[in-house]
Amino acid sequence: MPEGPLHVRSEEVFVQNQFTVFDRLSEVGKTWRIYYYDFPSSLLLTRQRESENLAGYSLINKFFSDVRDERSFPSFVFIEPKYFGADQNDDHPPHNIFKAQKLIADVYNAIRSNAELWASTLLVVAYDEHGGFYDHVSPPAAVPPDEHRDEWSFDRLGLRVPAILVSPWVGAGVEHTVFDHTSLLKYLTVKWNLGPLGHRTESANSLGVALNQGRPREGTVPFIRVPYTQLMPDRPDLEKEDSSNHHEALHAFAAYLAEKEDTATAALIKDLAKGANTWVKLKAELGKAMLRMGAALTKELERHETRRVAITTRVAFKFPPSRSRV
Numbered sequence: 001m002p003e004g005p006l007h008v009r010s011e012e013v014f015v016q017n018q019f020t021v022f023d024r025l026s027e028v029g030k031t032w033r034i035y036y037y038d039f040p041s042s043l044l045l046t047r048q049r050e051s052e053n054l055a056g057y058s059l060i061n062k063f064f065s066d067v068r069d070e071r072s073f074p075s076f077v078f079i080e081p082k083y084f085g086a087d088q089n090d091d092h093p094p095h096n097i098f099k100a101q102k103l104i105a106d107v108y109n110a111i112r113s114n115a116e117l118w119a120s121t122l123l124v125v126a127y128d129e130h131g132g133f134y135d136h137v138s139p140p141a142a143v144p145p146d147e148h149r150d151e152w153s154f155d156r157l158g159l160r161v162p163a164i165l166v167s168p169w170v171g172a173g174v175e176h177t178v179f180d181h182t183s184l185l186k187y188l189t190v191k192w193n194l195g196p197l198g199h200r201t202e203s204a205n206s207l208g209v210a211l212n213q214g215r216p217r218e219g220t221v222p223f224i225r226v227p228y229t230q231l232m233p234d235r236p237d238l239e240k241e242d243s244s245n246h247h248e249a250l251h252a253f254a255a256y257l258a259e260k261e262d263t264a265t266a267a268l269i270k271d272l273a274k275g276a277n278t279w280v281k282l283k284a285e286l287g288k289a290m291l292r293m294g295a296a297l298t299k300e301l302e303r304h305e306t307r308r309v310a311i312t313t314r315v316a317f318k319f320p321p322s323r324s325r326v
Helices: 021-027 060-066 097-112 182-192 199-203 236-240 245-261 263-273 278-291 299-316
Strands: 032-036 057-059 076-079 123-126 163-166
Touching: 021 032, 021 182, 032 060, 057 060, 060 076, 060 097, 097 123, 182 199, 245 299
Parallel strands: 032 057, 032 076
Antiparallel strands: 123 163
């Protein structure tokens, strides 16, 4: 068994070479784009690292400009949150969940402010975890996604997780149809006649059943305002932590990419993935203590983290290494 995110069987975990929804969209001529903040974890999908698919990535700022023109806006958009730094908005602990909700509000407001785009959009807010809450409903049986069932059968769904469908074509209320994460893929497959995306997608219930309005609903919220005071946590020092398994897994993935691209860069990223050096760690601990007293001494740690994320992203997109040092 792996001893942690830096001791994984990389060829098994990081080689995900199946065809994806992005490939299927391209096959039928549907435009798509992935907007990201710092590091897009969707690059874990091997085919996303092909040059034609890398061209489909843009920084999040471009989303807020692209959204102004409904005619040129992509047919399908996937938004990746910010995983690192003080403004993390990915809803992973110990990050400030209000910032994740602000991300949803910002996306909603951008779409809602364009009447033409609002009338032609289904915004799906999906989660991959249940938050640790007890669920009294036993997970139902499910069709395995493919034939790879040597270690696990994959014949049952997991605990229920939240999902929100936002559109003037969706009625207000709770949809009681049993969905899973492939229900979105099923909807896209039916809507645009896409190629196969696995047995489970083929058998899933489509999200399309929720688009049940004969005409666009009126009276939807025109703007969601998130007060700045709600974005200020009681412990701002926790937002600068970089010790979660999720973070370490992302850095382990970057190290894997570096090994495939450049040995020298791989060594640098592996060193960064292990964490700051002793002096930086010492200053970080001291900084945390001083933050509680109203001071701050974490600039060096922040520079280290900035450098770490920049290298992670640079390797993923195969950019040439920078000669600058922080």
